[in-house]
Amino acid sequence: MNIRSRTNIISWSFVSIAIVMISIFYFYPMIDALILSFKAGLGNNLNFVGFDNYKRLFTDSTFRVALANTSIYLIVQVPLMIALSMIISVLLNDRNLKFKGFFRTAIFLPAVTSLVAYSVVFKALFSPDGLINTLLVKLHLVNAPIQWLTDPFWAKVTIILAITWRWTGYNMIFYLSALQNIDHSIYEAARIDGASAVKQFTKITIPLLKPIILFTSITSTIGTLQLFDEVVNITKGGPGNATTTLSHYIYNLSFKYTPDFGYAATVSYAIVILIVIFSIIQFRVGGDRKDG
Numbered sequence: 001m002n003i004r005s006r007t008n009i010i011s012w013s014f015v016s017i018a019i020v021m022i023s024i025f026y027f028y029p030m031i032d033a034l035i036l037s038f039k040a041g042l043g044n045n046l047n048f049v050g051f052d053n054y055k056r057l058f059t060d061s062t063f064r065v066a067l068a069n070t071s072i073y074l075i076v077q078v079p080l081m082i083a084l085s086m087i088i089s090v091l092l093n094d095r096n097l098k099f100k101g102f103f104r105t106a107i108f109l110p111a112v113t114s115l116v117a118y119s120v121v122f123k124a125l126f127s128p129d130g131l132i133n134t135l136l137v138k139l140h141l142v143n144a145p146i147q148w149l150t151d152p153f154w155a156k157v158t159i160i161l162a163i164t165w166r167w168t169g170y171n172m173i174f175y176l177s178a179l180q181n182i183d184h185s186i187y188e189a190a191r192i193d194g195a196s197a198v199k200q201f202t203k204i205t206i207p208l209l210k211p212i213i214l215f216t217s218i219t220s221t222i223g224t225l226q227l228f229d230e231v232v233n234i235t236k237g238g239p240g241n242a243t244t245t246l247s248h249y250i251y252n253l254s255f256k257y258t259p260d261f262g263y264a265a266t267v268s269y270a271i272v273i274l275i276v277i278f279s280i281i282q283f284r285v286g287g288d289r290k291d292g
Contacts, residue, residue, distance in 0.1 A: 033268060033269070034265070034269065036261060036262055036265040037053055037262060037265040037266040037268070037269050038050060038051070038053065038262070039261075039262040040052060040053060040260070040262040041262065042259060042260070044261075046261070046262055049262070053262055053263050053265075053266035054266055056263065056266070057266065057267070057270060062241060062249060063246075063267065065241045065244065066241065066244045066245055066246045066248070066249040067270075069156070069241075069242070069243060069244055069245055070224070070225060070227065070245045070246050072156060073159065073160060073163070073224050073227060073245070074221060074225065074278075076160055077160045077163055077164055077224060078220045078224055080160070080164055081163075081164050081167055081171060081220060082171065082213065082216060082220065084164070084168045085168050085169075085171035085172045085174075085175055085216065086206075086209065086213075088107060088168065088169075088172050089172045089175035089176040090175075090179065090201060090205060092104055092107075092176060093176060093179045093180065104172075104176070107168070107169040107172060108170065108172065108173060109169065110165055110167075110168075110169050111166060111167065111169050111170035113166070115166075115229040115230070116229065118165075118166060119162065119229060119230050119233030119234050122161075122162045122165075122230075122234055123149065123233065123234045126148035126158050126234075127148070127149065128147065128148075128149075129145070130148075132146075132148070133145035133148070149235055150238070150239050151239070152239055152240070152242035152243075155235045155238070155243045156242070158235070159227075159230055159231060159234060159235065159243055162230050163224070163227065163230055166230075167223070171216045171220065174215065174216055175209060175212055178208070178209050179205070182204075182205075182208055187200055190204060210286065213286060214282060214283070214286040217282050217286065218278075218279050218282050218283075221275070221278050221279070221282065222275050222279075225246065225247075225274055225275055225278075226246075226247050226271065227245045227247060227248075228245065228247035228248055228251065231243050231244065231245050231247075231248050232248060232251070237252075246267060246270065246271050247271070249267060250264045250267050250268055250271075253267065
């Protein structure tokens, strides 16, 4: 056996461990869940029913409500968070700004806090007698406390504020890293030519950040479509199902209602399909177009 063959064997022996682990803990559950989505029954007493579960999606009112709620979070929160992340990163990239390290750390810190812990804090802040309502009433901005957690509209606003607070700093890091790789002389040349700060942002910063915008948009979309912790811990999906998401509905189907693992797997693959669709759209809209 020559050295090259021996090296290949040793290399594959290391890679094979990862392949086996990924196959067991990633690919096998995905395939098993797909098979499970074609079955129905109570508990583990499941029978093959073909596409009945997928047909059920179109007549399931709770699924439609959960899909609508998730879509609202996606349409409102993701663009808001991406815009805030870019603006904050531009401000923190200013060479003349003092205490940049402190501000960057402070804004990023929410991303490393416990999902449950920060959700409980938000629930306390937005409770009827919480700090937010107390401040709003004392400042005479409202006449009575806002029902942040029990009103369908304000409950959605609370969830959007919570996930925006947590993930804006996380996305900011990507934009900040990209901005630091942009030659500062480009901005100096633009200023000499009389370009305003807004024009520099729209004509220089955004085009140069296009790959990062695409990346953060896709990852944020995936995260929002899988939104679970905040809804469960802040509003418990209420009032009624006003804030229930698809992931929360999957949990309810599996553990809260009479266990229906087959249909829960079907809803899970509905999320997969949505992620694929939105990712393709974002690649089409934000990807580089090369003429053939």
